[in-house]
Structures are given as C-alpha cells and as structure tokens.
Amino acid sequence: MDAAFLALVVIVLVALAFDYTNGFHDAANAIAVAVSTKALTPRVALALAAVMNLVGALLSTEVAKTVGAGIIDAPEGDDGLRIVFAALIGAIVWNLITWYFGLPSSSSHALIGGLVGAALAAAHSVQWMGILDKVVIPMVLAPLIGFGLGYLFMLAILWTFRGAHVSRANRGFRYAQIVSSATMALGHGLQDAQKTMGVITLALYTSGELTANSSGDFEVPLWVVLAAALAISAGTYAGGFRIMRTLGRRIIQLTPAGGFSAQTVASGVMVTTATVFAVPVSTTHITTTSIMGVGATRRLSAVRWGVARSIMVAWVVTLPAAGAVAALVYFATDAVTG
Template identity: 85%
Template sequence: MDAAFLALIAIVVVALAFDYTNGFHDAANAIAVAVSTKALTPRAALALAAVANLVGALISTSVAKTVGAGIIDAPTGSQGLQLVFAALVGAIVWNLITWYFGLPSSSSHALIGGLVGAALAAAHSVRWMGILDKVVIPMVLAPLIGFGLGYLFMLAVLWTFRGANAHKAHRGFRYAQIASSAAMALGHGMQDAQKTMGIITLALVTAGEIDSFDVPLWVVLAAALAISAGTYAGGFRIMRTLGRRIIQLTPAGGFSAQTVASGVMIATATVFAVPVSTTHITTTSIMGVGATRRLSAVRWGVAGNIVVAWVVTLPAAGAVAALAYFVTHAIVG
C-alpha cells in the first residue's frame, strides 16, 4: 500500500469527519424552530432531521459536481491531495470555532473558502467566474430571497387564518411543523451532504482512482450516513441562537419560515445546482417572518453578529486552509 493511497484514505476519513461536523453544526437549521415552538422535542426533532438528511443526500449529486469540479481545476498527484486535505482542515477548524461560540455560519462557504485558500497557497488555478456565478451571487441573493419570501408567506398565512380559533390554529401549525421540519432536513441533505461527496470525488480524481467526475455510490452512501449521524448528535448551541435569540416565533411563524427555507434549498439544489448556505437561508427566513410583527421584533444585534460571521467565513476558512497547506507541504514535501 503506497503513500499516495494512504493519503487518499486519510482524506476520505477527514472529509467524512467534516460531514459529521456539518451535521451537528447545521442540525439547528432543520429543527431549531420546531423545538422553540414546542412542536417537537429536541431528540424527536433530531431523529426526524437525521432520517430526512439521509434521504435528501441520496436524491441527487448535482451540487457535488459543482463543488468538486466548478471551484478549482482538478489538481493531480501528491500536491493535489495535500490541497484537498488542507481545504478540509480549514473548513473543519472554522466549523468548530463558530460552533463553540454558537454562531450559525455557513459550512458550505467554509468548505469553499478552504478550497480557494489551499489552491492559492499551492499556486493552483482557481475558477473565479465559477465562484462568482455559483457562490458569490447565490450567497447574496439566497438570503434576500429567504427574507422576502418569509415576509410575504407569513403575511399570507396571517390573512388566510385571520378568523380562525387561535388555540386550534396553534395546534394545527405545530403538527404542520413536523412536515416542514422534515422538508428542511431533506433540503439540507440535498445541499450539504453533496458538498462532501464533491470533495471526496475530487480526491479520487486527483489520486487517479477514477477518470471522470462521477460520484461513486459508496461515496454517496458514506456522506449520507456521516451527515445523518452528525445531525443526530445535535447542535444545541446553535439551536438556541436560531430558535430563540433572533426572535421567538409562534407555530405559524415557525411553519412559514421552515416552508420558505426548505423551498429555496430544494429549488437551488435541483434546478440551479448551486451550493447555497442552508444557514443563511434559514436565518433570513426567520427574520422575514419576524419582521411581519414589526421591525423592532427582530433582534438585529444578534442578526448583525451572524452576518459578520457570514462575511468572514470565506476568508477565515481560506486562511486556515492556506496555513494547513504550508504545514503539510513542509512535512510531506
């Protein structure tokens, strides 16, 4: 067993570890709102999210191809494997930092930032137009769409149920949140698990194990299981931020925010094949729903801290990845 193959195995293990951290880091996206409105208990919500994440990860590989083949040109040989390894280190470290402080930053952008940072450190070509089209533009538009649709959808719900019995309506929306939570987790699996599939497939191409960028079935299954296991492990720090600190939602508001966010995630994965941030979309959908009460109902200070985390994620993960590449390259050569 040569050194290159051992390096490939190490990268696959690290990639699945990233997928696991992605699961517990972003589990709150799917369940925080349902838990905060008491539609589901934390463990029931986590179990539902884990299963739906698994199903979502098995549906498509279009986002995986965008991440693995659309951000940087596929590197080859030992340097290529070092680059992929460093990108994963950058993403994992940033995930752990933001998880520790309870900030719902984007695992997707951490991974993409890691790829770019490692590629620049290795003096490898970066597809800047691909980053603009597939990362930067969706990064700006998706949260705005989430906020706008969240606001409009909640207005439609309030108008439709304006004459309904409040107690019965609350109970009905709590039940509806079970379905919307499952849809959220499905969209999360269609987005975030595929990013790890893309990285592992990129490593396989780099190592010469496969000739074209077609995601093998074992990669799909491994990534799906890893993100589901991570989701079930939970992300209670971030759950508190999304579920309560931005705004305390009603069951109707929770249903509205989750329905909008899941719709945007599934559409971007299936129609446009772009790796959007599930965290960005979820947070801005919650803010849009909350703004229907009054703008002051949203805790904009907390939202501002989250936006700062979004802005620094790409360069911060990239910087860590670049450092990891320099260290790895100095050791391995």
C-alpha cells in the same frame, strides 16, 4: 498499501469527519424552529432530521459535481491531495470555532473558502467565474429571497387565518411543522451532504482513482454517496444545541405559524437551488433570513438585529477565515513532505 493510497484514505476519513461536523453544526437549521415552538421535542426532532438528511443526500449529486469540478482546478497527484486535505481542515476548524460560540455560520462557504485558500497557497488556478456564478451570487441572492419570501408567506398566513381560533390554529401549525421540519432536513441533505461528496470525488480524481468522462465531468461513486449521507445523518443526530438556541430563540421568539412559514420558505429555496440550479447555497443563511422575514411582519423592532448583525459578520468572514486556515495547513504539509 503505498503512501499515495494511504493519503487518499486519510483524506476520505477527514472529509467524512467534516461531514459529521456539518451535521451537528447545521442540525439546528432543520429543527430549531420546531423545538422552540414545542412542535417537537429535541431528540425526536433530531431523529427526524437525521433520517431526512439521509434521504435528501441520496436523491441527487448535481451539487456534488459543482463543488468537485466548478471551484478549483486541482492538480493530479500528491499536490492535489494536499490541497483537498488542507481545505477540509480549514473548514472543520472554522465549523468548530463558530459552533463553540453558537454562531450559525455556513459550513458550505467554509468548505469552499478552504478549497480556494488551499489552491491559492499551492499557486494553482481557481475558477473565479465559477465562484462568482455558483457561490457569490447565490450567497447574496438566496438570503434576500429567504427574507422576502418569509415576509410575504407569513403575511399570507396571517391574512388567511385572521379569523381562526388562536389555540386551535397553533395546534394545527405545530402538526404542520413536523412536515416542514422534515422538508427542511431533506433540503439540508440535498445541499450539504453533496458538498462532501464533491470533495471526496475531487480527491479520487486527483489521486487517479477516478477518471472524467469525454465531456470533462465525473460521476460520484455510489459508496461516496452512501458514506457522506450516513456521516451527515450521524452528525445531525449528535445535535447542535448551541446553535439551536440562537436560531430558535435569540433572533426572534416564533409562533407555530411563524415557524411553519420560515421552514416552508427555507426548505423550498434549498430544494430548488439544489435540484434546478445545482448551486451550493448556505442552508444557514437561508434559514436565518427566512426567520428574520417572518419576524419582520410583526414590526422591524421585533427582530433582534444585534444578534443578526453578529451572525452576518460570521457570514462575511467565513470564506476568508476558512481559506486562511486552509492555506496555513497547506504550507505546513508542504514543509513536512517537502
């Protein structure tokens, strides 16, 4: 086994480790609301989320192609592999920091920030227009859409069931949350597992193990799809209880109807952006703002804006923080190999 192939194997394993941390970091996105409203027990919710993450990851590879080919122009050879490796370490470190403090930051943006930071450290080109179109604009619009639709959908639920018996309606919405939790996890698999697929495929391309077609695109190998799907599912089942408490209780105490509304809106946005637009949006951003939108239907003061502010700060610093760690890792690997 030569050194280049060994480096590729290490990068694939690190990528799957990132995928695993993504699963337990973002598992709360799919299940926190259902658990907080007592629609599901934590372990049952985690098992449901793990299965649906797996299904979602197997349905499409469009987001993977965007991440693999639309963010940076990684060079072929050892330097390209070092860029991918540094990007993954930067994303993993930031994931672990925010998980430790219970902040639902974006694993997607941590990975993208890592790619950009490592590419800049290596003095290689970054597709800035691609980042603007595929990352920055969706990063701004998706949370606003989540908040607005969450608010409107909850208003529609309140008006439709205004005369319903409260306990009977709550029971019905708890059952409905099983479905909405499943679709949330499906959307999470469609979005987040594909980002790891894209990075592994990028590593295969830079190492020469995979070639692009005549139009400059590449297909994601089946084994990459299966490995990424299984890794994120395993990570999801491992759980993310710190972040679950933040999303489920600290932003606002949700009712079963509110939980169903937030999950329905968030899953709809995630599935649409993955299948129609093929853009890597943050499942964390969309889930959090959907919850805020639902909570705002009571009154604006019902949302704990102090907690929301801390979460937003984590959002803002994720790209540069993960990029900075990735740049440092690249410099370290360059010093060792140079």
